Every structure is written in C-alpha cells, then in structure tokens.
Amino acid sequence: MRIESEITECVAVLSMNEKTGWQKELNYVSWGGDPPKLDIRDWAPDHEKAGRGARLTKAEAKRLREALEEMDLED
Amino acid sequence: MRIESEITECVAVLSMNEKTGWQKELNYVSWGGDPPKLDIRDWAPDHEKAGRGARLTKAEAKRLREALEEMDLED
Structure with missing residues (x-):
C-alpha cells in the first residue's frame, strides 16, 4: 500500500x-x-x-532532544 | 520475516x-x-x-541533537 507523502520542510x-x-533526513512530512x-x-536521492522511519510530535521531539542532550555522543 | 531484537539499554x-x-522509546537495540x-x-507494553522506527549511528544522533537544538519546540 503506497501512502502519498509531502516533505513540507x-x-x-x-x-x-x-x-x-x-x-x-530530519524533515517535516505530511503523510x-x-x-x-x-x-x-x-x-x-530524488525523494521518490x-x-x-519514525514520526514525532513536537512533545516527543522535545523529550528526544532532552534525552540526547544527556548522552555522550562523542567518538 | 521476523528479526530478533534485544533492547540493550x-x-x-x-x-x-x-x-x-x-x-x-529511545533505546539502544541490537537487531x-x-x-x-x-x-x-x-x-x-511487554516489548514483544x-x-x-529509525536506527541511528552515534554521528547521526549527534547531528540530530544539533538540529533539534536549533528548533523551537515550545507549544
């Protein structure tokens, strides 16, 4: 089943x-x-x-940011 | 096709x-x-x-953190 998607940002x-x-990529996508x-x-490459992937609400993205900020991601 | 997964953290x-x-959830998962x-x-709930979802390398997670930090995620 194919769902139409549009990368809005x-x-x-x-x-x-x-x-x-x-x-x-991290984008805003309308599904x-x-x-x-x-x-x-x-x-x-052609975005076709x-x-x-994962879709996130603003609240989830905010919580993800907080979690990533507590992590040591240096090599 | 079912792939065995283990949440390691x-x-x-x-x-x-x-x-x-x-x-x-944000976890470390072995697939x-x-x-x-x-x-x-x-x-x-039982993690069965x-x-x-999306899998991220450390470098991708670091880039994601930087991008999220530039975003206004307040309601």
Whole structure:
C-alpha cells in the first residue's frame, strides 16, 4: 500500500550514503494529506522512495532532544 | 520475516499511549545479533511487538541533537 507523502520542510541531513546517494533526513512530512509531523527517515536521492522511519510530535521531539542532550555522543 | 531484537539499554520514553499502553522509546537495540544502535520506535507494553522506527549511528544522533537544538519546540 503506497501512502502519498509531502516533505513540507527539510530540517537537516543526518547522514549520506556515498555509494547509493540515499540520505537519512530530519524533515517535516505530511503523510496522506495529514498535518506535517517531524520525521526521521532514509530517502532516495530524488525523494521518490523512502525507507522506514519514525514520526514525532513536537512533545516527543522535545523529550528526544532532552534525552540526547544527556548522552555522550562523542567518538 | 521476523528479526530478533534485544533492547540493550533503555534511554528514554518519548511518549505513552494511554489507551493501548504502547510507548515511543529511545533505546539502544541490537537487531539480529548486530552491535546495538540507537533506535527510536514504538513498543508494545511487554516489548514483544514493535512498530516501524529509525536506527541511528552515534554521528547521526549527534547531528540530530544539533538540529533539534536549533528548533523551537515550545507549544
């Protein structure tokens, strides 16, 4: 089953796969005409295809930010 | 196709669905015996079932944190 998606705002590219050109992105995405939600997902270079991902409400994104800020993410 | 998953560390609960008890969580998860990666996903109360989600490397999580810090997530 294919659901129409529209990226209403590109927020950030989290990584890029040099071989395939696919990117993991943070965007605002509207799915099936619903109001846009924050969305973390892999996208094909032309954005015609997308992988699985996670959708976040503002409250969830805020909680995620707090959690990430408490983490040591240095290499 | 069912892939074995193991939550190796619970980092944060991002939200809880009062009706179903499902939670959106940030965890370190090992999939199919691979080294654990950061993982944002919905989980059933008993963690026996999971929804779709996003897996993040440390570098991606760091980039995500930076992007979220630039955003106004207040209501």
